Amino acid sequence: MRAPHDGAGKFVNWSGEVTSQMTSWYAPTKQTDIVALVRRTFLANGRIHVVGGGHSWSDIAAPNQAGMSLDGWAGVTDQTADTVTVRAGTRLRDLNTELAIRGLALPILGSIDHQSVAGAIATGTHGSSLSHGNLATLVQGVRLVTGTGEVLDLDAADPRLDGVRVHLGALGVITHLTLRVEPAFRLAETIEQVPVGKVAAEVEAIGRSAEYVKVWWLPHTSHALVYRYTRTEEATSRRPPPAAERWVDEKLVHKAVLPVLFAVDEKRPDWIPATNRAMVRTLDKPRRVGPSTLLFSTPMPIRHAETEAAVPLAKGGEAFDRLVRLIDAERLQVNFIAELRFVRGDSSWMSPAFGGDTVQLGAYTALRSQQERYFAAFWREMRQLGARPHWGKAMDHSADEIQQLYPSAARFVGLRDELDPARVFANPFLDRILG
DSSP: OOOSBOSSSEEEOTTSOOEEEOSEEEOOOSHHHHHHHHHHHHHTTOOEEEEOSOOOSSSTTOOSSEEEEOTTSOSEEEEOSSEEEEETTOBHHHHHHHHHHTTEEOSOOOSOOOSBHHHHHHTTOOOSBSSSOOGGGGEEEEEEEOTTSOEEEEETTOTTHHHHTTOTTOSOEEEEEEEEOEEOOEEEEEEEEEEHHHHHHHHHHHHTSSSEEEEEEOTTSSEEEEEEEEEEOSOOOOSSOHHHHHHHIIIIIIIIIHHHHHHHHHHOGGGHHHHHHHHGGGTOOOOEEEEHHHHHSOOOOOSOEEEEEEEEGGGHHHHHHHHHHHHHHTTOOOOSOEEEEEEOOBOOTTOTTBTSOEEEEEEEESOHHHHHHHHHHHHHHHHTTTOEEOTTSOOOOOHHHHHHHOTTHHHHHHHHHHHOTTOTTOOHHHHHHHO
16 A cells, blocks of 8 residues: 655655645654644644545545654554454554454444544545444544644543544544444355346345445446345355455456556547456356455555545435436446445534435546546536535535535534634645635
C-alpha cells in the first residue's frame, strides 16, 4: 500500500490522485507527544491534520500544513467480555489478527482492511448488511485531544458520541476507541447470478435475504452477482483454501494480470464490453467457508477510482436502474464493477446512513480517460434521488448541499465549534464541505 507521504513534504493518497504539500510531518508514539503537538499548533495559530492509511479517494485526509501519522500509536489496550479498546492508529488488518488470537472478531467490516481504525470510522466506512450498521456504530467510547490540547473521554452515555463517531477528522485527534466485538465466527459464501433487469425490482428483498449480502455488477454484462454470507460451524474450505485464493488474487490477478489488461483498455476502450464478459466468469465461484475477517474483505485492489452514493433503501432499486441506464445513454466504457451494498440506519450525525436503512451504490472505474464523465453522469442521477456522498470517495459537494442532505450538519458544526474553535484540524476538504 502506498505510504501517505513521499518523504519530501508531500501527502499522496492511495490512488495517487490526491496530493498536497505539507510544511511538516509528525509520527508521535505517546499520548503526551500528541497533546504537546496539538497545543503547540493551537498556540501558533496553525493547522495539523491526522492522516490514517491515506486510503480515501477524496481529499478528506490531505493536510495543507502539518501532517500527523498515528501508525506508531497502535495496539489493543483493554478488553471486556464484549468490547476492546484500541489505540487509534491500529490498522484494521492488525486488529483482526489480534482479535483472532483472543477468539474475537468485529461483527462487520468493510471491503479493505488496510485503513487505520480511527480513519475508517471517520468516513463512515461500511460493510454490507441490514442487520449491522457501519463501522462507526461499533464505537462505544472514544478519547480525543481537542483543538486546544484538552484530553476528553466520551462514553456511550454522552450525547456527543453520536457526533464523534463519524468525525471526518474535524473534531480532534482520536487517540483511543472502544469497539463492540463478539466471538470469532466463520461464514459460508454463496453467489447467485441475477439478470441485471431484475435487480432493481428485487433490491430490498435481496438486502433482506441474508445477514450479509452485496451485489456486484460488471458493466456491459447481462447478469449481476449476489453474494450472500451466512454464519456456519463448518470447517474452513480446503479446496481451495480461501487464504490461498486471496494470495492468488492479490499477488497475481491484481498485481500482474489487471495492470496489463487495464493498460490495453486505455488504448482500446471499445474492447471493454467483450473483456468484461470474459472476466465476469472468474468472479462466479463455488460455495466456500472461511473466517469472517477473510470473507468480509476483498483483495487489495489495483489502483482505480471510486465514488459512492447512499440512498434510502426504498430508492435503492431506482438508483441501480439509473446507473445501468446512464452507462448506455452516455455510451461509457466501464472496466470495473459497480457495487450495491446495504447499511443499517444509525444515529451518527454525519453518517450517510443517518436516520434509516440505506443502499450505498458505488461506481468504480480504472479507465482514467472516462472517469470524470462517468462520475459526473452518476452524480447527476444520484442528486435527483437526494443521495448522500461517501466521505472517503470522490465527491464535489458543497457546504450548502451537505447542510441539506444531513439534518444534523449544523449540530456537528456546533460540536466542532466546541471542540476545535480555532480550526486546528481543518484542511481544504473540511473548509469546502463544512464552510
